[in-house]
Amino acid sequence: AQKVTQAQTEISVVEKEDVTLDCVYETRDTTYYLFWYKQPPSGELVFLIRRNSFDEQNEISGRYSWNFQKSTSSFNFTITASQVVDSAVYFCALSEAGASGGYNKLIFGAGTRLAVHP
Amino acid sequence: DTGVSQDPRHKITKRGQNVTFRCDPISEHNRLYWYRQTLGQGPEFLTYFQNEAQLEKSRLLSDRFSAERPKGSFSTLEIQRTEQGDSAMYLCASSLGDTGGAGHEQYFGPGTRLTVT
Numbered sequence: 001a002q003k004v005t006q007a008q009t010e011i012s013v014v015e016k017e018d019v020t021l022d023c024v025y026e027t028r029d030t031t032y033y034l035f036w037y038k039q040p041p042s043g044e045l046v047f048l049i050r051r052n053s054f055d056e057q058n059e060i061s062g063r064y065s066w067n068f069q070k071s072t073s074s075f076n077f078t079i080t081a082s083q084v085v086d087s088a089v090y091f092c093a094l095s096e097a098g099a100s101g102g103y104n105k106l107i108f109g110a111g112t113r114l115a116v117h118p
Numbered sequence: 119d120t121g122v123s124q125d126p127r128h129k130i131t132k133r134g135q136n137v138t139f140r141c142d143p144i145s146e147h148n149r150l151y152w153y154r155q156t157l158g159q160g161p162e163f164l165t166y167f168q169n170e171a172q173l174e175k176s177r178l179l180s181d182r183f184s185a186e187r188p189k190g191s192f193s194t195l196e197i198q199r200t201e202q203g204d205s206a207m208y209l210c211a212s213s214l215g216d217t218g219g220a221g222h223e224q225y226f227g228p229g230t231r232l233t234v235t
Contacts, residue, residue: 035223043229046226091161104166107163110160
């Protein structure tokens, strides 16, 4: 069965600190997709990144970086030099490939609430 | 901006009443998803459509829940005989879905917050 675990319920940091959000997943499929979404206080989920199971290259986008390791079934997210605007709940999600090569439902973790203080 | 829109944004209803929510996806997206999110939890999948076909339904979707997407564009989610346990945020998302290749990200609407009193 698919499962996503975000063990960190809440993280509190001071602005400019680096912070890593952990995500561990379980799936029996060889083809799957991993995602991170941000949910700011306004409530709308914002897509951050998608990674497929065949691409283990790490990715950097500005202050954001992602580390995908199949050997440990982890897809961790690091924010460098955090800012107050990064305060939000962050969700990791998993999906298996659908028949059309796309994918179907997202299985979300419980989320990690990040509070960045000035 | 032509993102996913949902209506209403908030709904308060008394137990036993029926409610209906609407979702308008991004226009070129052929897949549409419904999720439910309760406080402190991640969204849980309810159902999804490819065009007008409902391809998957979660066990969470009891007989009191029904979803439609009659013309492959907007979708409605109806809850009959609401219960207090139905109180949650109902999220709609859309994506491309049948062009092959890598999976496509889902874009979410602002949600409809349902409170059953």
